[in-house]
Amino acid sequence: KNEVEQSPQNLTAQEGEFITINCSYSVGISALHWLQQHPGGGIVSLFMLSSGKKKHGRLIATINIQEKHSSLHITASHPRDSAVYICAAVLPLFSGNTPLVFGKGTRLSVIA
């Protein structure tokens, strides 16, 4: 069974810290999404990556398709960054698998 692994499962940080969340996948993928789920349950798409790096504000996402690994970095973390961060791998079309497989999420708490 295809599986997307995220680490760590839970992360507590002090305000201002640099945070890294990792996502890896065991088979080839064509792209990867990073999502944020707020404490109230709402889900927002942060990035879609197929190569290299993307930056939005204090969030940076990187991916190495060949190494099957992606990271989400948060610089100068703030309590409002507290959320669950989810990665989702896009499988090759016509692979016979479901096209999109999600990790179980990393729960981030940033303490003031």
Next chain:
Amino acid sequence: NAGVTQTPKFQVLKTGQSMTLQCAQDMNHNSMYWYRQDPGMGLRLIYYSASEGTTDKGEVPNGYNVSRLNKREFSLRLESAAPSQTSVYFCASSEARLGGWWETQYFGPGTRLLVL
């Protein structure tokens, strides 16, 4: 723009009852999706509709049916609810025509379903 809306927000069913979860988007998106989210399991794709008039199974389609009523609306039906279908259901949409796997998906607020 309301984005993606879902009704109801919360529902309690008895085993064997049927219900339809409604989803609508006002962004003129081509693709729509239904997911379920369970504790410890993460999000899982139930069904998706790459474009109006087409639907395809995702990872966990058993026990569900879908209808892409028009470009705006994509409903999810439970014909005979089971306790294993207790979950939070999310609808999403994206602009892409051939399944929005490489584009941003916009999520609805979710429907919390409890099957007793």
